[in-house]
Amino acid sequence: MMDITPASVVQVILLARDLPQSGAQLHEFIAGLNEEEKPQLTAIAWIGRGAFEAEEFDEAVATAIAEATTPTEDYLMGMPHLAENLEAGLEALEIDVSGEEEDLL
Template sequence: MLDISNAKIAQVILLAREGKMAEAALEGFIADLNEDEQASLVAVLWVGRDDFDAEEIADAKRIAMEEATVPTEKYLMKEPLLADYLESGLDALGVDVTDVEDDII
């Protein structure tokens, strides 16, 4: 389904919630993900933002790969509700992010 672990998505959520203090760490973390992981992360964001339904996750990943015009970290850093949308996207996909976040903390 996704080409990124739930733990990595949860890490992005946690860093995004820290705001300016973790901005460089968040940008670096996203930049270090491989292309498939980055596309999956964008797809989860789009599902959380209601651009796609959870059942369309494969299409969202494909489109994320095809339409990438800027580095993924730059694209995602412009999204003020990044953490909320990722959490909503995971929820729509049936993943309880609080369980994953607890494992990271």
């Protein structure tokens, strides 16, 4: 079960699409996530990037926690194709966010 809401992931995707204009806002939004949500966001991005399979979500979260050496917001903002990785991760996890995106636009 995920603590991070689909709406939060979609918010990160939308902000990441607008980089560099939304950089400060994206940084602040990710920094404001709680300690359960941050590694889950990282895990979703890793699944989307192909580093983990969808069924390895819990393992990806545990790895994100164990290997965190920089703030999550700095790590994710340095990830090439963050928005695309998150979108692919949500799709792999079969999380439908079509309504979430419409609400945020």
